[in-house]
Amino acid sequence: MMVLKDILYRVTINAVVGSTGIGINAVDFDSRKISDGHLFVAIRGHIADGHHFIDVAIKNGALGVVCEVLPENLIDGITYVEVDNSSRALAIIGANYYGAPSENLKLVGVTGTNGKTTVASLLYQLFKKAGYKVGLLSTVKIMVDNTEYEATHTTPDSLTINRYLKAMNDVGVEFCFMEVSSHGIHQCRTEGLHFEGGIFTNLSHDHLDYHNTFAEYRDVKKVFFDGLSEKAFALVNVDDKNGLVMLQNTKARKFTYALKGYADYKAQILENQFSGLLLKVNDSEVWTRLIGDFNAYNVLAIYATAELLGLEKVEVLRLVSELDNVSGRFQYLISDEKITAIIDYAHTPDALKNVLETINSIRTKNEELITVVGCGGDRDKTKRPKMGNIASALSTKVIFTSDNPRSEVPEDILNDIEKGVEPLNYKKTLTIVDRKQAIKTACQLARPNDIILIAGKGHETYQEIKGKRFDFDDYKIVKEFLKQIQK
Numbered sequence: 001m002m003v004l005k006d007i008l009y010r011v012t013i014n015a016v017v018g019s020t021g022i023g024i025n026a027v028d029f030d031s032r033k034i035s036d037g038h039l040f041v042a043i044r045g046h047i048a049d050g051h052h053f054i055d056v057a058i059k060n061g062a063l064g065v066v067c068e069v070l071p072e073n074l075i076d077g078i079t080y081v082e083v084d085n086s087s088r089a090l091a092i093i094g095a096n097y098y099g100a101p102s103e104n105l106k107l108v109g110v111t112g113t114n115g116k117t118t119v120a121s122l123l124y125q126l127f128k129k130a131g132y133k134v135g136l137l138s139t140v141k142i143m144v145d146n147t148e149y150e151a152t153h154t155t156p157d158s159l160t161i162n163r164y165l166k167a168m169n170d171v172g173v174e175f176c177f178m179e180v181s182s183h184g185i186h187q188c189r190t191e192g193l194h195f196e197g198g199i200f201t202n203l204s205h206d207h208l209d210y211h212n213t214f215a216e217y218r219d220v221k222k223v224f225f226d227g228l229s230e231k232a233f234a235l236v237n238v239d240d241k242n243g244l245v246m247l248q249n250t251k252a253r254k255f256t257y258a259l260k261g262y263a264d265y266k267a268q269i270l271e272n273q274f275s276g277l278l279l280k281v282n283d284s285e286v287w288t289r290l291i292g293d294f295n296a297y298n299v300l301a302i303y304a305t306a307e308l309l310g311l312e313k314v315e316v317l318r319l320v321s322e323l324d325n326v327s328g329r330f331q332y333l334i335s336d337e338k339i340t341a342i343i344d345y346a347h348t349p350d351a352l353k354n355v356l357e358t359i360n361s362i363r364t365k366n367e368e369l370i371t372v373v374g375c376g377g378d379r380d381k382t383k384r385p386k387m388g389n390i391a392s393a394l395s396t397k398v399i400f401t402s403d404n405p406r407s408e409v410p411e412d413i414l415n416d417i418e419k420g421v422e423p424l425n426y427k428k429t430l431t432i433v434d435r436k437q438a439i440k441t442a443c444q445l446a447r448p449n450d451i452i453l454i455a456g457k458g459h460e461t462y463q464e465i466k467g468k469r470f471d472f473d474d475y476k477i478v479k480e481f482l483k484q485i486q487k
């Protein structure tokens with residue numbers, strides 16, 4: 001139980017009707033989850049308007065309502081609080097309700113189009129290896145030190161974030177790494193959090209169905225850096241042309257990293273093979289099992305962050321060399337016969353192209369690159385022929401198969417994908433609807449030193465067909481078919 005007045009601390013309020021001295025049991029923004037003694041926050045959403053559910057919330061037991069427009073009929077005994085922006089108010093309320101948990105640990109946010117999951121997860125791993133209690137909020141999973149929870153979003157809503165941070169406080173977590181998505185920033189999910197630092201990885205065209213223009217998407221990312229305090233650090237990739245934009249108006253201490261240009265943290269790729277990357281980071285050499293150019297950026301960001309958070313340089317270099325693949329992000333295994341299988345979450349044309357180009361830059365011409373890929377059902381159909389085109393152009397063999405068909409007919413999705421294949425690449429392609437059979441076939445076709453890329457589902461542990469979810473794990477399945485794995 002908490003007094004409403006305390007829950008509203010630091011919320012910018014326009015008007016109050018009723019008493020703020022009442023006790024509140026819980027806070028929610030979904031009328032369906034409201035029961036006796038709760039506070040309901042009405043949010044204007046993309047589909048619905050929470051203001052339409054104020055009555056329902058009160059019927060369900062809400063004692064207080066936070067909203068942008070007061071309802072016409074006010075009910076006696078209910079406290080109404082009018083604010084300019086309910087999403088922002090919710091974030092501050094969430095922090096108050098859970099006791100400002102972000103102030104009791106060192107919270108670092110990672111933003112950018114690609115690499116958020118990789119960087120946040122590897123930082124979690126590195127700090128665990130260094131002996132700390134650590135938290136993680138990521139697309140793949142949520143970790144409260146050693147306890148794992150399912151993630152529904154890349155950046156959860158502000159109440160959920162604060163609830164997990166509080167759970168982290170309860171077990172003595174010292175560092176927490178979280179992904180900060182553009183949707184999250186735009187919907188004020190990270191507002192009111194106390195960040196020790198922010199990392200910017202890169203920016204490319206994405207989510208333009210949500211943010212109208214590229215400039216708008218970029219500026220939303222920048223808002224995150226604008227909100228950091230003087231004590232925080234802002235670490236940006238300056239090989240990306242938007243890196244410096246992120247630093248324009250921040251009060252935070254500014255740090256840069258780069259492979260190409262001048263920066264505070266510099267890295268050079270000395271070797272880039274399927275067994276890993278050899279990097280020169282500032283003046284020291286470091287070996288990592290992670291592969292691909294873009295992981296050189298990720299490793300550099302991790303190195304810099306660990307140093308900025310106070311870890312010893314020598315220790316950081318040792319820990320970096322011990323880091324393991326992130327689930328479903330260029331995750332790989334090498335069989336006894338020296339067949340390399342890579343599992344990657346690339347489920348968009350851009351990501352697929354990026355992954356295939358990276359593999360092609362490492363592999364020698366003698367090896368086959370066999371790609372297994374599909375596209376999800378009930379999602380953007382325009383990406384299908386594009387992905388068909390890219391996969392067949394950049395691989396030596398392709399097996400088109402089902403991703404998550406959801407409610408669609410799998411064969412229809414595959415037809416759309418096949419339409420993108422150039423005639424000269426027809427003979428490279430094969431279609432096998434059943435994903436397990438497709439992976440099996442790729443393993444049978446592969447010869448020593450060949451590479452298999454299984455794209456689209458990454459860390460997912462299910463396949464959704466006709467609305468039903470079945471157990472399915474690309475990594476486990478390929479491991480089964482490519483027996484006697486080296487690592």
Ligand SMILES: CC(=O)N[C@H]1[C@@H](OP(=O)(O)OP(=O)(O)OC[C@H]2O[C@@H](n3ccc(=O)[nH]c3=O)[C@H](O)[C@@H]2O)O[C@H](CO)[C@@H](O)[C@@H]1O[C@H](C)C(=O)N[C@@H](C)C(=O)N[C@H](CCC(=O)O)C(=O)O
Nearest residue numbers: 029030031043045046047048050053153154155157181183
């Ligand atoms: C488009 C979008 O981002 N929507 C998010 C948003 O929902 P919304 O506020 O628009 O919801 P709405 O359905 O319009 O409802 C408005 C309000 O009415 C309330 N309501 C609704 C019905 C009812 O009966 N009673 C009631 O009170 C709702 O609880 C809500 O508060 O706020 C919700 C709570 O935080 C999110 O769960 C929801 O995420 C949806 C499910 C989603 O798919 N989001 C994706 C696009 C997303 O956020 N992705 C990013 C990362 C993407 C990436 O990097 O690839 C992420 O961070 O995960």
Ligand SMILES: Nc1ncnc2c1ncn2[C@@H]1O[C@H](COP(=O)(O)OP(=O)(O)OP(=O)(O)O)[C@@H](O)[C@H]1O
Nearest residue numbers: 113114115116117118139294297329330345346351
């Ligand atoms: N620094 C990077 N630059 C470019 N591509 C990257 C980088 N790091 C990872 N990738 C590739 O981009 C894809 C997404 O990586 P990751 O999941 O780490 O990013 P994310 O920002 O969390 O994405 P999402 O928004 O889908 O959660 C993967 O296919 C991965 O192989």
Ligand SMILES: N[C@H](CCC[C@H](N)C(=O)O)C(=O)O
Nearest residue numbers: 347375376379403404456457
């Ligand atoms: N967040 C994305 C992930 C897609 C992953 C892919 N495996 C698919 O199911 O389409 C979506 O739900 O559209």
Ligand SMILES: [Mg+2]
Nearest residue numbers: 116117139154
């Ligand atoms: Mg992610």
